[in-house]
Amino acid sequence: MKFVDEFRDAALGRAVAGEILSLVEPGRHYKVMEVCGGHTHSIYKYGVDDLLPANVELVHGPGCPVCVIPMGRVDDGIAIAEMPGVIFTCFGDMMRVPGSNGSLLDAKAAGADVRMVYSPLDALRIAKQNPAQEVVFFAIGFETTAPSTALTLKRARAEGVEIFSCICSHVTIVPPLRALLESPDLRLDGFIGPGHVATVVGARPFEFIPADYGKPVVVAGFEPLDILQSIAMILRQLAEGRCEVENQYRRVVPYEGNLRALEVLAEVFELRPHFEWRGLGFISDSGLKLSPAYADLDAELRFSVPGVRVADPKACQCGEVLKGVIKPWECKVFGTACTPERPIGTCMVSSEGACAAYYNFGRFAREREVV
Amino acid sequence: MTVVLLDEHRALALCADADGERHTVETALLEQAAVGEQLLVHAGVAIASLAPEVAA
Numbered sequence: 001m002k003f004v005d006e007f008r009d010a011a012l013g014r015a016v017a018g019e020i021l022s023l024v025e026p027g028r029h030y031k032v033m034e035v036c037g038g039h040t041h042s043i044y045k046y047g048v049d050d051l052l053p054a055n056v057e058l059v060h061g062p063g064c065p066v067c068v069i070p071m072g073r074v075d076d077g078i079a080i081a082e083m084p085g086v087i088f089t090c091f092g093d094m095m096r097v098p099g100s101n102g103s104l105l106d107a108k109a110a111g112a113d114v115r116m117v118y119s120p121l122d123a124l125r126i127a128k129q130n131p132a133q134e135v136v137f138f139a140i141g142f143e144t145t146a147p148s149t150a151l152t153l154k155r156a157r158a159e160g161v162e163i164f165s166c167i168c169s170h171v172t173i174v175p176p177l178r179a180l181l182e183s184p185d186l187r188l189d190g191f192i193g194p195g196h197v198a199t200v201v202g203a204r205p206f207e208f209i210p211a212d213y214g215k216p217v218v219v220a221g222f223e224p225l226d227i228l229q230s231i232a233m234i235l236r237q238l239a240e241g242r243c244e245v246e247n248q249y250r251r252v253v254p255y256e257g258n259l260r261a262l263e264v265l266a267e268v269f270e271l272r273p274h275f276e277w278r279g280l281g282f283i284s285d286s287g288l289k290l291s292p293a294y295a296d297l298d299a300e301l302r303f304s305v306p307g308v309r310v311a312d313p314k315a316c317q318c319g320e321v322l323k324g325v326i327k328p329w330e331c332k333v334f335g336t337a338c339t340p341e342r343p344i345g346t347c348m349v350s351s352e353g354a355c356a357a358y359y360n361f362g363r364f365a366r367e368r369e370v371v
Numbered sequence: 372m373t374v375v376l377l378d379e380h381r382a383l384a385l386c387a388d389a390d391g392e393r394h395t396v397e398t399a400l401l402e403q404a405a406v407g408e409q410l411l412v413h414a415g416v417a418i419a420s421l422a423p424e425v426a427a
Contacts (some may be wrong), residue, residue, distance in 0.1 A: 119415025
């Protein structure tokens with residue numbers, strides 16, 4: 001299949017792996033963070049890390065949209081879903097994220113009208129089909145998903161669908177990256193930049209990483225050869241003493257991003273002064289809320305929500321996993337009390353979560369290694 | 372996804388995924404879309420079209 005097969009070519013993969021081997025200095029340990037959960041999924045699914053030299057370590061970043069939602073926000077969603085006359089809609093992964101007293105799926109089992117949708121436009125369609133009820137969409141995701149929510153809200157406004165509203169938990173990628181770079185826990189040599197976020201925001205917002213922190217960034221696609229090539233590009237920058245933003249995913253990502261999407265985002269959203277990230281705590285200017293022009297479609301203003309901060313379960317180490325401080329299998333409950341079927345932490349819920357990706361694919365390779 | 376049919380007035384496209392399944396896709400964020408073009412679709416919205424020199 002075009003755009004897929006050529007990026008999964010085994011012979012080319014071996015050639016790039018050889019190039020990577022030629023670029024590393026013996027005795028030096030390299031830590032490269034893949035920011036996006038989509039990359040984490042691909043790395044484990046295709047065994048990309050098995051092709052790397054032992055001294056090139058991939059560290060998983062905070063770019064899984066479901067994983068970074070704190071328990072308090074889930075509780076807010078459940079509180080609205082349990083109100084009479086409400087149809088609550090969300091992406092499938094979000095239904096399984098544990099709150100302090102169960103998940104949205106549990107709320108559905110107890111009688112709440114919670115429905116899975118593939119896009120916010122599906123939620124708007126449900127609203128138009130049910131004019132006597134309130135339809136709420138739980139909006140999550142980074143700048144990749146936020147334009148979809150923004151366009152849906154514009155469409156709801158244009159079509160006069162007043163019973164539609166949105167609980168906005170969209171986040172932005174740059175502030176948590178800056179927080180990670182300021183963290184003394186973590187020493188990184190470079191970043192695999194998030195290809196789909198960059199499709200919207202462009203590669204320019206990542207220029208602060210080489211400029212302020214002296215680390216290379218390569219915006220990358222999601223096929224195994226994309227990821228291998230981006231690692232080679234990072235290592236080549238390090239070998240040549242360069243430090244800049246490079247775009248490996250040029251077939252999709254324009255350096256300046258999608259200007260129309262950025263205009264829509266600026267119209268519909270504004271930055272929250274602070275937003276809580278699971279495991280990372282409160283980060284300034286990192287979350288989006290509806291702008292005053294769209295405040296009438298803001299479910300947090302339309303309904304009463306608890307808005308209470310809830311601490312993660314003590315056994316759960318999603319925070320350390322999201323910061324790349326520990327590997328998924330180093331969490332105390334990984335694969336025992338916490339599995340994709342019965343997740344304790346968010347990283348085990350989404351297929352893009354490091355724990356779920358590792359549980360589904362990587363653990364077999366590790367078992368071979370341990371044996 | 373590949374564009375099969377366009378409704379430019381409503382900024383919608385009927386697209387086929389890799390398995391041939393059809394989906395309605397919002398195209399308002401693209402400068403233009405054409406039948407046969409490859410789109411990157413996220414949550415029901417096309418956020419990019421593949422560079423023509425790559426798609427050729």
